[in-house]
Each structure stands twice: as structure tokens, then as C-alpha cells.
Amino acid sequence: MALLEIDGRVFDVDGDGFLTDPQIWNNEVAELIAKADGIEGMNDKHWSVIKIIRDNFEQHGNAPMIRKICQETGLKLREIYELFPLGPARGACKIAGLPKPDGCV
Amino acid sequence: MKSADNKKRREEALELLNQAENSKLLTNLNACVRCGLCAQSCMYYKALNEPRFIPSAKVDLVSSIYRRYYTVTGKVAPALFGAKSLDQDMEERMVDLLFGACTMCGRCVKHCSIGVDIPFVVRKGREMLAVMDMVPKSLQSTVDAALNTGNNMAIPQEEFVDTIKWMEEELVDEMGDPEARIPLDETDKELFYTLNPREPKFFPLSISAMAKIFYAAGESWTLSSKFYDVTNYGFFNANNGEAAQIAGYLYDEIHKLRGKRLILGECGHGSRAHKWEGPNYLKKGYDFDIITVVELIGEYIRTGKIVLDKTLNSVKHTIHDPCNLVRNGGLVNEIRFIVNRSVSDLIEMSPYGDDNFCCGGGGGSLAMSEYNDRRLKIGKIKADQIAATGAKVVITPCHNCVDQLLQINHTYKLGVTIKTIAEVVADALVIEKRIKD
Ligand code: SF4
Ligand code: SF4
Numbered sequence: 001m002a003l004l005e006i007d008g009r010v011f012d013v014d015g016d017g018f019l020t021d022p023q024i025w026n027n028e029v030a031e032l033i034a035k036a037d038g039i040e041g042m043n044d045k046h047w048s049v050i051k052i053i054r055d056n057f058e059q060h061g062n063a064p065m066i067r068k069i070c071q072e073t074g075l076k077l078r079e080i081y082e083l084f085p086l087g088p089a090r091g092a093c094k095i096a097g098l099p100k101p102d103g104c105v
Numbered sequence: 106m107k108s109a110d111n112k113k114r115r116e117e118a119l120e121l122l123n124q125a126e127n128s129k130l131l132t133n134l135n136a137c138v139r140c141g142l143c144a145q146s147c148m149y150y151k152a153l154n155e156p157r158f159i160p161s162a163k164v165d166l167v168s169s170i171y172r173r174y175y176t177v178t179g180k181v182a183p184a185l186f187g188a189k190s191l192d193q194d195m196e197e198r199m200v201d202l203l204f205g206a207c208t209m210c211g212r213c214v215k216h217c218s219i220g221v222d223i224p225f226v227v228r229k230g231r232e233m234l235a236v237m238d239m240v241p242k243s244l245q246s247t248v249d250a251a252l253n254t255g256n257n258m259a260i261p262q263e264e265f266v267d268t269i270k271w272m273e274e275e276l277v278d279e280m281g282d283p284e285a286r287i288p289l290d291e292t293d294k295e296l297f298y299t300l301n302p303r304e305p306k307f308f309p310l311s312i313s314a315m316a317k318i319f320y321a322a323g324e325s326w327t328l329s330s331k332f333y334d335v336t337n338y339g340f341f342n343a344n345n346g347e348a349a350q351i352a353g354y355l356y357d358e359i360h361k362l363r364g365k366r367l368i369l370g371e372c373g374h375g376s377r378a379h380k381w382e383g384p385n386y387l388k389k390g391y392d393f394d395i396i397t398v399v400e401l402i403g404e405y406i407r408t409g410k411i412v413l414d415k416t417l418n419s420v421k422h423t424i425h426d427p428c429n430l431v432r433n434g435g436l437v438n439e440i441r442f443i444v445n446r447s448v449s450d451l452i453e454m455s456p457y458g459d460d461n462f463c464c465g466g467g468g469g470s471l472a473m474s475e476y477n478d479r480r481l482k483i484g485k486i487k488a489d490q491i492a493a494t495g496a497k498v499v500i501t502p503c504h505n506c507v508d509q510l511l512q513i514n515h516t517y518k519l520g521v522t523i524k525t526i527a528e529v530v531a532d533a534l535v536i537e538k539r540i541k542d
Contacts, residue, residue, distance in 0.1 A: 014243075015474035038515070065260070066307045067268045077310060086515050087508075088307040102247040103258040104303050104336065104372075104471055104505040 025097030146216035208467035231343035297364030299335035314531035337378035341469030373429030423496035427503035466509025488517035
């Protein structure tokens with residue numbers, strides 16, 4: 001466990017910076033995590049990705065496949081990698097307040 | 106009750122060192138002459154500068170236990186002969202150094218004056234920790250996902266199938282050929298191809314790239330919709346029973362589908378675990394051919410099955426050598442052969458090839474959140490190597506390396522693109538349109 005401080009707010013996170021308690025997540029928290037990763041000001045495209053990831057997590061307890069993110073947002077794969085330079089897992093899932101997915105990510 | 110349990114587990118762990126007939130183990134436990142030559146070869150010591158990170162110090166943890174329990178001098182006068190008991194303090198240090206501070210990259214072996222196989226001893230230490238149930242939680246959960254679902258990201262079968270169908274539609278569009286396919290569960294195919302689950306889950310461009318290459322080569326191939334995972338994290342958590350179960354999934358599936366050659370997708374440790382360690386885990390040889398996709402692509406180029414135009418990749422590229430494919434897998438020249446045919450401007454890192462540094466994410470460390478901080482600090486060495494080349498694209502045939510490189514790229518603001526070999530080859534492909542009559 002570790003602590004992450006952003007703009008005076010302190011969060012419990014795992015060693016990779018993912019929230020320990022996904023329940024404390026809200027839009028403001030998302031913006032703070034994004035900021036800590038160098039994304040200043042999330043636009044509509046960022047939010048559309050984050051919303052799908054978060055909804056999937058709340059319904060199924062895990063991150064959606066990238067196919068679902070692309071098909072539901074209408075964004076191209078490469079656009080998503082540009083929006084989240086750390087990728088869908090370490091970038092977008094972290095901002096959406098999910099625990100770190102297993103595997104090589 | 107708990108302490109009786111602990112005692113029993115420790116005894117089991119110690120038993121792993123009680124192998125008088127295992128000359129490889131004994132040699133490696135006894136050979137180090139403490140010359141210190143290995144120190145500068147290790148990223149952990151170079152980046153963090155503490156003596157406990159020197160490779161020989163990691164070996165010494167395990168050999169000091171060996172001396173304590175299995176040598177006369179160590180039993181009689183432990184302090185005098187550097188013999189140490191396996192107690193809680195020792196266990197904690199072993200977890201911290203053998204799981205948390207060694208990527209098993211093998212660079213130290215090359216620099217050791219007498220060739221002590223340091224990662225072999227590290228893995229033996231990990232085996233001891235595994236029987237004592239002391240594998241870091243995040244690493245174990247990746248292994249558990251693979252054991253329980255057949256892939257280390259626990260992707261449900263239907264979702265995998267939907268993803269492949271989606272990729273197939275894109276392939277049809279891109280090739281302009283309604284018969285372009287990404288075959289699933291087909292029997293009697295020449296090739297049984299495998300993937301790293303992070304490809305279907307989050308990074309499928311390498312699947313499209315490979316599908317394009319197979320299309321261009323006119324290959325007969327298939328993926329399994331259930332057992333396609335090329336990784337084997339049992340190689341890292343060092344639980345040999347679990348490693349065998351995971352190796353068995355691919356073994357059984359290629360038989361079920363009657364594939365002729367197993368093609369290992371771009372994954373360093375997976376290639377090593379399946380190609381070299383698999384028969385040991387399973388205690389039987391393979392009755393099918395098994396090669397890495399790097400070798401397969403090399404074969405396609407040599408036999409003219411695919412044609413490449415390297416001017417299509419004209420920005421400056423460099424290569425990151427995955428430890429398990431290059432230093433420990435002998436593919437240094439094969440990778441250069443392919444890259445030189447696919448890109449027109451290649452610059453090597455310094456050092457490169459067999460002496461290249463690990464990305465910093467090997468040995469299972471990418472899956473271990475516990476050591477994230479350390480992993481990014483040692484990644485600075487790779488970041489500096491990349492920055493010094495001035496390259497815009499870093500090519501590496503391992504998805505685990507790709508992820509570590511993505512993070513390094515972000516952390517150290519390198520501004521490069523990371524690609525797998527399949528991606529650069531696919532970008533250089535010259536495909537004749539198949540006109541149907
Ligand atoms: S195998 Fe690599 S990480 Fe491990 S001690 Fe040797 S040089 Fe260091
Ligand atoms: S270089 Fe080899 S012999 Fe020398 S200290 Fe390191 S492991 Fe021991």
C-alpha cells in the first residue's frame with residue numbers, strides 16, 4: 001500500500017497507483033488521478049472512455065475489452081492510445097478507479 | 106497449529122536444497138568467489154546503489170541457507186562459515202530480493218568470471234518461497250487467473266471470440282478481401298498460433314498485424330478460442346505444479362486441434378517457459394514442432410513467402426532485446442535480419458544484443474505492484490539507452506517489455522513509439538490484391 005497526494009488530497013493506492021478502495025471514486029477523483037498522470041483537463045472523449053470502463057466495472061467487476069470501448073465510444077484504437085498515453089489499463093482504468101488488471105499490463 | 110504448519114513448510118523448502126545428486130545446483134551454490142565483477146552488470150545495483158542488490162548477494166542468501174543445513178562446517182560453526190538459518194527475517198529478505206529485486210535477466214551470468222548461473226539460484230530461492238506460500242500477492246493472482254480461466258487476464262471466452270470477430274472484420278476491410286480470415290478453433294492446420302492476453306484485452310494492433318502477415322504468406326493457421334495464452338507466470342512464481350498445469354493447457358489444446366507447429370507469440374518468458382522448460386514441467390517431450398514467431402517471420406522472408414518494402418518504415422528505429430529471447434534465447438541475429446528488412450534506418454542501443462540491459466519489467470516484476478517504484482527507477486537505465494539513440498520507434502518482440510517501455514516512455518518523457526516486430530513487419534508488407542475470378 002502507498003499514499004498518493006494530488007493537490008492536497010491524499011488517496012490510498014496500491015504500488016502501481018491504483019485506488020485501494022474503488023468506492024471512493026467520483027468525477028473529481030478521476031480528474032485528480034488524470035492530472036497526476038499528466039492529463040490536464042479531460043475532454044469529452046476522455047470522459048466517454050472513462051464512463052464505459054466504470055460502468056463495466058460496476059456491472060461485471062472488471063475492465064471491459066478494448067473492443068467494447070471502441071465500439072461504444074466510436075473512437076479508433078489509436079485515438080484511445082493517444083488520449084491515454086499509459087494505455088487503457090495503466091492509463092484509463094486507473095483514472096476510472098479500478099484495481100490494477102492482472103497480467104502483463 | 107500455525108507454527109506447526111510453518112515448520113512443515115520450512116522443512117519442505119529446505120528439502121529443495123537437499124539434492125546431493127543435483128550437480129547444477131551444488132555447483133552454482135558453491136562456486137562464487139566473491140570477486141564482485143557481477144555488481145555493475147545488474148540494473149538494481151547500478152540504479153539503486155545498495156550492496157544488497159549485487160547479484161552475488163542474492164545467490165549468497167540461498168547458499169548461506171544451504172551451508173547452514175547441509176554442510177558440516179555450517180552446522181557446527183555457522184557464524185564462521187557464513188551459514189544462516191531459514192527464519193522469518195531470512196524469508197522476508199528472500200522475498201524482497203529474489204522476487205522484488207531480480208528480473209532473472211541473466212546479464213550478470215555473462216559478466217561473472219566463472220559463469221555462476223545467478224537467475225537459476227534465484228529461481229531455486231523462489232521455489233522455496235513458493236512452497237512456503239510467500240509469493241507476492243499480485244504475482245500469484247496473475248497465476249491464479251491463468252489456472253482458473255486458461256488466460257492470465259481472465260478474459261471470458263465469448264468476449265475473446267467477439268474481439269477476434271471484430272478484428273476479422275477490420276482485416277476484411279483493410280485487405281479488401283471478403284475471404285480474409287482470423288480462424289478460430291480450426292483443426293488440422295499447419296500452425297497453432299498463441300497470444301499474450303493483453304493483446305485481445307487492450308492492445309490488439311499486434312493481432313491485426315500478425316493476421317495480415319499470415320494473410321500475405323497464405324498460411325494455414327488457427328487460434329484456439331479458449332487456450333491461446335502464450336505466457337506462463339508459473340515460470341516466475343516458481344510453483345512447478347502450477348507451471349506444469351499452465352503448460353499442459355497449450356499442450357492439450359494443440360493436440361485437440363491437431364495443429365502441427367506451435368507458434369509462440371511475441372513473449373520472452375512465455376517462449377522460454379514453453380519451449381525450454383515446458384517438457385521438464387510436463388515430464389514429457391513434445392511431439393509437435395515449437396518455434397517463436399520471430400523465427401517464423403524470418404522463415405517467411407527467406408523463402409519469399411512475404412515481401413517487404415523497408416522504405417515504408419523510414420524514421421529512425423532502435424531495438425530493445427528481450428532477455429529471454431536474446432541473451433537466453435539466441436535470437437539476436439534473427440531479430441536483426443527481420444528488422445533490417447523492415448526498416449530503412451536502424452540504430453543500435455549501447456550496449457545491445459546479448460549484452461543489452463533488461464527493460465526492468467522482467468522476472469514477473471511487471472505484475473508485482475509491490476515493487477512498482479523500484480521497477481521504474483531501474484527503468485531509467487533503459488530510458489537513457491533509448492534517449493541516446495535518438496530513435497523515434499523502439500521495436501521489441503515481447504509484450505511484457507512493451508508495457509514496461511510504455512511506462513518508461515511516459516515517466517522519462519522519451520516521446521517514442523513502441524512497436525512489436527509483427528507491427529513493423531506488417532507496416533512494411535507489400536501485399537498483392539487477390540483478385541477473384
Ligand atoms: S539476473 Fe539480472 S536482475 Fe537478477 S541479479 Fe542478475 S543482473 Fe541482476
Ligand atoms: S562475478 Fe560471479 S564469482 Fe564474482 S561475485 Fe559475482 S557471482 Fe560471484
